[in-house]
Amino acid sequence: MDEDPGKRFEAAGEQSDPTRLDGNAAAGILSEIFVSDLTVARATCANCGTNRALGALMVYAHGMGTIMRCPNCDAAVLRVARTRAHLQLDLSGARLVVVPSAPAPFAT
Amino acid sequence: MTEPFVSRGFRGRRQPSAVESRLPPGQYETPDFPVLSAGPTPRTTLQTWDFTIRDRNGATARWSWDEFKGLPHETITTDIHCVTKWSKFDTVWEGVSVDTLLAAASVRGVESAPYALAVSDGAYTTNLPLADLTGGKAWVAVKYNSLPLTPEHGGPARLLVPHLYFWKSAKWVRQLRFMERDQPGFWESLGYHNYGDPWREQRYSGD
Amino acid sequence: MDSVLVPPRPRTISWQLATVVSTTIETPRARTLVLQVPGWAGHRPGQHLDVRLTSEDGYQTERSYSIASPPEASRIALTVERLDDGEVSPYLTDVLRVGDQLELRGPIGGYFVWHVALGGPVLLVAGGSGIVPLMAMLRHRAIVLETGDARMRHNVPARLLYSARSWDDVFYRNELTQLARDDETFEAAFTLTREHPAGWNGFRRRIDRMMLAEIAWPPAERPQIFVCGSTPLVESVAAELVELGHDPALVKTERFGPTGASA
Numbered sequence: 052m053d054e055d056p057g058k059r060f061e062a063a064g065e066q067s068d069p070t071r072l073d074g075n076a077a078a079g080i081l082s083e084i085f086v087s088d089l090t091v092a093r094a095t096c097a098n099c100g101t102n103r104a105l106g107a108l109m110v111y112a113h114g115m116g117t118i119m120r121c122p123n124c125d126a127a128v129l130r131v132a133r134t135r136a137h138l139q140l141d142l143s144g145a146r147l148v149v150v151p152s153a154p155a156p157f158a159t
Numbered sequence: 160m161t162e163p164f165v166s167r168g169f170r171g172r173r174q175p176s177a178v179e180s181r182l183p184p185g186q187y188e189t190p191d192f193p194v195l196s197a198g199p200t201p202r203t204t205l206q207t208w209d210f211t212i213r214d215r216n217g218a219t220a221r222w223s224w225d226e227f228k229g230l231p232h233e234t235i236t237t238d239i240h241c242v243t244k245w246s247k248f249d250t251v252w253e254g255v256s257v258d259t260l261l262a263a264a265s266v267r268g269v270e271s272a273p274y275a276l277a278v279s280d281g282a283y284t285t286n287l288p289l290a291d292l293t294g295g296k297a298w299v300a301v302k303y304n305s306l307p308l309t310p311e312h313g314g315p316a317r318l319l320v321p322h323l324y325f326w327k328s329a330k331w332v333r334q335l336r337f338m339e340r341d342q343p344g345f346w347e348s349l350g351y352h353n354y355g356d357p358w359r360e361q362r363y364s365g366d
Numbered sequence: 367m368d369s370v371l372v373p374p375r376p377r378t379i380s381w382q383l384a385t386v387v388s389t390t391i392e393t394p395r396a397r398t399l400v401l402q403v404p405g406w407a408g409h410r411p412g413q414h415l416d417v418r419l420t421s422e423d424g425y426q427t428e429r430s431y432s433i434a435s436p437p438e439a440s441r442i443a444l445t446v447e448r449l450d451d452g453e454v455s456p457y458l459t460d461v462l463r464v465g466d467q468l469e470l471r472g473p474i475g476g477y478f479v480w481h482v483a484l485g486g487p488v489l490l491v492a493g494g495s496g497i498v499p500l501m502a503m504l505r506h507r508a509i510v511l512e513t514g515d516a517r518m519r520h521n522v523p524a525r526l527l528y529s530a531r532s533w534d535d536v537f538y539r540n541e542l543t544q545l546a547r548d549d550e551t552f553e554a555a556f557t558l559t560r561e562h563p564a565g566w567n568g569f570r571r572r573i574d575r576m577m578l579a580e581i582a583w584p585p586a587e588r589p590q591i592f593v594c595g596s597t598p599l600v601e602s603v604a605a606e607l608v609e610l611g612h613d614p615a616l617v618k619t620e621r622f623g624p625t626g627a628s629a
Contacts, residue, residue, distance in 0.1 A: 069624040078475040079416040090477040106477025114195035114243045132349040134363040139350035166419040168461045172453045
C-alpha cells in the first residue's frame with residue numbers, strides 16, 4: 052500500500068479533528084509501561100505497513116483511554132487504557148516496534 | 160505510611176448535585192456534553208449512509224437514510240451516564256426504537272441471536288446482549304435536542320442505550336450484527352466491563 | 367527517515383513533588399512558574415512534563431505542560447496560559463503560589479526535541495502558547511552559542527514565526543526581540559491576528575502559505591521545522607509547509623488540542 056507522506060498533514064478544514072494530538076501526548080502514560088521512550092521508537096502499522104516514529108502517530112486521548120493511530124490510514128496502532136489496578140495495552144495494530152538502544156558491547 | 164499528596168486549594172470542575180439519588184455511584188452531574196473521541200470524527204454523508212441488521216447467516220435488512228426517516232420515530236428523554244464519571248440529566252433524543260428495527264428485520268428473514276455487536280464508521284464496536292436492545296431500552300437516534308445529531312456527538316445516527324454506560328451507545332453506528340457468542344468490542348477488549356451497568360458501577364472487567 | 371535523538375540510558379519517570387520557587391506574569395493571561403524539582407536529571411529542549419492535581423476527596427486530573435526553560439538552567443520553568451473554562455490552568459495561574467508543592471513527572475517525550483547538535487537551519491512556528499517548547503529550544507541555542515565558537519552560530523541559523531492575538535499576548539516579548547537584536551543568525555517574525563499596536567510593521571493575519579513562503583528557508587536548504595500550537599493551527603501550517611515542498615519527515619508537530627492551551 053502506498054504511503055502518502057503528506058497525508059498526515061491534510062489541510063485543516065472539514066476533515067481536521069481539533070482534539071487530536073501528536074504522539075508526544077502519549078509519552079507520559081507509555082512511560083509507566085516502558086522504560087525506553089517509545090515516542091522515538093518506530094512502529095509498522097499492521098493495517099497499511101506505514102512505518103513511523105510513534106511520536107508521529109495521531110493521539111486521541113479524551114477520557115477512556117489513549118489511542119495512537121496511523122497517520123496514513125487511521126488504524127489504531129497502539130491502545131492503552133487505565134483500569135482499576137492495571138494498564139491494559141493492545142499493540143496488535145503494530146506489526147513491529149523498533150526501539151533505539153545503546154549498541155551492544157564489542158559491536159564492530 | 161505517608162499521607163497521599165493533596166494539591167492545596169484544588170477542587171476540580173465538579174459541582175455537588177442536588178439530586179444525588181438520580182446519580183449512579185461515583186458519578187457527578189454535568190451541564191456540559193463532553194465529547195470523548197477514540198479516533199477521527201467520521202463524516203458520512205446522508206447519501207452514502209445506511210443502517211443494516213445482519214445475522215450469522217448473512218441475511219441483512221438495510222435502510223437508506225430516506226427509508227430510515229420513513230420509520231416511526233420516538234422522542235426519548237433520559238439521563239445518560241459516562242464511565243468517566245459525568246452524568247447528564249434529561250437529555251432529549253429522537254430516533255427509531257431498536258424493537259421497531261428488529262421487527263422489520265425479522266420480517267425480512269433476519270434471525271436474531273443472543274448477542275449483538277454494534278459496528279460504527281471508524282471501526283468502533285461495542286457488544287450488547289439482545290435483551291438489552293429490546294423491550295423499549297434502545298434506539299438508533301438521529302436527533303439531539305430537536306436538532307440533527309452533529310458528527311461530534313455521533314451523527315448522522317448513534318445507538319442510544321441509556322441504561323448502560325454511554326460507551327455502549329455507539330456513535331456513528333451503521334450496523335447491528337447478531338452473534339451466537341458474546342464478542343468484546345473496542346473498549347471491552349481493553350479492560351472495560353463487558354456489560355457496563357452504571358447502577359452496579361461496572362466500569363472495568365472484574366467489577 | 368525522521369531525525370531523532372537516540373535517547374540516553376533508559377530510566378523510569380515517576381511522580382514527584384516539586385516546589386514553586388517563583389511566579390512571573392508573562393501576559394494578562396499567562397504566568398511562568400519556576401519550580402525546584404528534586405533530583406531532576408535534565409531534559410532536552412522541547413520536552414514536557416505531566417502535572418497532576420489531587421483534590422481532598424481523591425479526585426485527580428492530569429495535564430501536560432511544555433518546559434520553557436533550557437536544560438542549562440538550574441530550575442524548571444513552565445509557562446501556563448489560563449483558559450477561562452479550564453479545570454487545571456486557572457489553578458496554576460491563579461491559586462498556586464510560592465512555597466506550594468506541585469506533583470509532576472518528567473521529562474517526557476524525546477520526539478519533539480531540538481538541540482544544537484542536531485544542526486540547522488531550524489524554523490520554529492508557534493501559535494499562542496505553542497511558543498513554550500520552542501522558547502526552550504531558543505534559550506538553549508542562545509546559551510550554547512554564547513559560550514561556544516563564534517562561527518558555530520552560522521551552522522544553526524534559526525527563525526521564529528510567532529502568531530498571537532495581540533502584542534500583549536506575546537510570551538517572552540522582550541526576550542525574543544532582544545535575542546533577535548543581539549544575534550544576527552536569529553530572526554523573529556510576529557503576526558498579530560486580532561489587534562496590533564499603532565505603527566505595527568509586522569504581519570496582521572493568520573499564518574498562511576504566503577507568509578510561510580516568505581519566512582521559511584527554501585526546501586532545498588532542508589530546515590528542521592517545529593510547529594507548535596492549537597491543533598487547527600498546527601495542521602494548517604504543517605500542510606502548507608508540505609505544499610511548499612518541505613520534506614514531511616523534517617516537520618515535527620506538537621498539537622496542543624482545540625484551543626492551543628492546556629485546559
